[in-house]
Amino acid sequence: MSWLRALKGTARAGLAVERARLEPLTALRAAVGLALVIGAGLAFLGPGAAASSAFGAFMAALATFQKSWRPRPVLALAAGLTLAVSTFVGYLVGSSHTALFLVLLAVWAFGASLLWAAGPTAGMIASGNVAIMLVTVTLPTSVPQAAGHAAMIAAGGVVQALLIVLFPVRRWGAQRDALADALAAEADYARRLRHDPLAHFDPEPLMRARAAATVTRRQARRRPAELHGARGLAERIRPVLASLADPAVGAPAEGPARDRVRELLAAAAAVLDAAARAIRHGEPVRLPAPALAVLKSPDTAELLEGAPLRAARRLAALLDDVLETAEPRSGRTADPGESMLRPTLPALVPVVLRSVRAELHPGSPVLRHALRVTAVACAGYVIGHALPFGHAYWAPMASVMVMRPDFTQTYSRAVARFGGTLVGVAVATGVVQLVQPGMYLSGLLAVVSAGLMYVLMRTGYAVAQVFVSAYVVFLLGMGGVRWDQTVPDRVSLTLLGGLLAMLGYALYPAWETPLLRARLADWVEALGGYAAAVLGQYADPAGARRAEVRRALLATRDARIAWRTAGERAAGEPVRHRGLSHAAAEEAGHALAALGQGVMLLEAHLPDRGQAPAPGAAALAEALRAATRDGAKAVREGRAPEWAGVRELLADGEGPDGEGLDRGVLRGAAEQVLRSLEEVSQALSQSPPRTRQ
Structure with missing residues (x-):
């Protein structure tokens, strides 16, 4: 795909408006929490503290809308408390020397970006906190004030968490x-x-249900x-x-x-x-x-x-x-001992550290993302201060918010953020000029804007940015900041931040296209392990260990999802894989899905422990394991794999003999597996050979 086509595709994706199921009651609860902290802040502490608490409550509520199976109050508290710590430390460093704050920004951006290794929810919350920190560190004017602002930010998170506990909306809705x-x-x-x-059959819904069924001990007692x-x-x-x-x-x-x-x-x-x-x-x-x-x-x-x-x-x-x-059944809950348990947040720390350490190598997309975000955020901060605008933090804030580990999301979000900002600022400015709101009315308009964002955020990033931009304009208006002091700066620096994010990815990319063969090979090898595990049950029914089959099946699903995700990302990238055409990749994927179907048929008829071993099952299991291991190596090296060993085993009659029910099932499914393997080779043989770069 050319760069022009890729840019057009990402622009359309960024500005697209999707139909999605809305959650008005959840959005209303989040908006009420925001209104409470803004109202209390204005009444007792002034507009500066109200703005700080508003940012804390806003980010805490935003975290609860992320796709996570953890309890929503935990997400709200985590977002509010981490933002409070970031703000206080940022002010302590930034108030003394700009260069030191630049160093802190680099460390914060690098560490937050590495948290994408722990999952998209952790990555989004961490990135959002870094972006909002750039705003909140400018609000206090002394260390005691900075501590007070940090406390107000944390209080905003606490209020949102309490509202979730006191006024639950559709309990266990995501899991249901x-x-x-x-x-x-x-x-x-x-x-x-x-x-x-x-x-x-696409196993993704089953995988999502498995993730939802993994709960904490406290959740297991109440499920x-x-x-x-x-x-x-x-x-x-x-x-x-x-x-x-x-x-x-x-x-x-x-x-x-x-x-x-x-x-x-x-x-x-x-x-x-x-x-x-x-x-x-x-x-x-x-x-x-x-x-x-x-x-x-x-x-x-x-x-x-x-x-x-x-x-x-x-x-x-x-x-x-x-x-x-x-x-x-009213009153009945599951036994925690029978549940799949996820670690608590303190117990999750070593798990996250291991995930981060695993990404610290030159070929890691997460490490490349962290380096890109660090460089772009620091460059945006320096350029923003050098330009004749106020509010220089908007450039790095825009960059941090739009940058993601893959090309399509980064570019589409950059376009969506600028387009949404332009519309949102224009609308908010028109309202300000028409109504001339005071402090309390500006706070109310900010709450309404945030509430609309919570309601409509699933319809598209551009739509959400319209209301986020209006929210910021009204929030700053509480402190008496005029629209003409913020609008030109915000629009210009948001455009700068988006362009820097796009330029950063272009100069230091992490393309998924060259990794397609590796993802395909991983899927081939995982399917071979799954087939061998199932056939092992036929070879030794008395010593059958069904947990091995389950682990192999889950590994196969992970490999399939990784392949599909890589294909979706590669489809929008402006690079071409010279060793694997799009048609060949699609055909090979269909053949491997059929291979998984054949193995699943074998699993559906696993023998009871009292049955006799199936003749030839052990030999066929070993042949499939070896063939798929060698086949995966061939795929990685750009060659079409060969399955001669499996073919000869079935053709010579040394495998399943077809006698009896189980043997007939075994032979039929094994022949289907072989046909699928040959289709994989046929698809890959049509692709041009890979050239070394």
């Missing part, structure tokens, strides 16, 4: 949505399998029963649906048996949708009677036999469990 989305995705998968027995257990059932239903629909191990492609399979899949979709609605809204399950009639019909045993019949019976039993779990 994640689990309901997973069940709804399973329902959609069942419907698609009726028409396409080899349809692929509603319907949020405990249904995710595991959804995980077990997915391979059963696939094995029921796939002609290789399920019912024939046509005939009465296939018609019954389609009826069972439709009934399963209805049950899963009903469970999803009940969990999402916390209400009793309302199930269509025809769906249960199909699942319980005795005719199924007459139309299906063997593996399809076993899958149908297993599906009916699992759906019964889903309905029982999804039914709300």
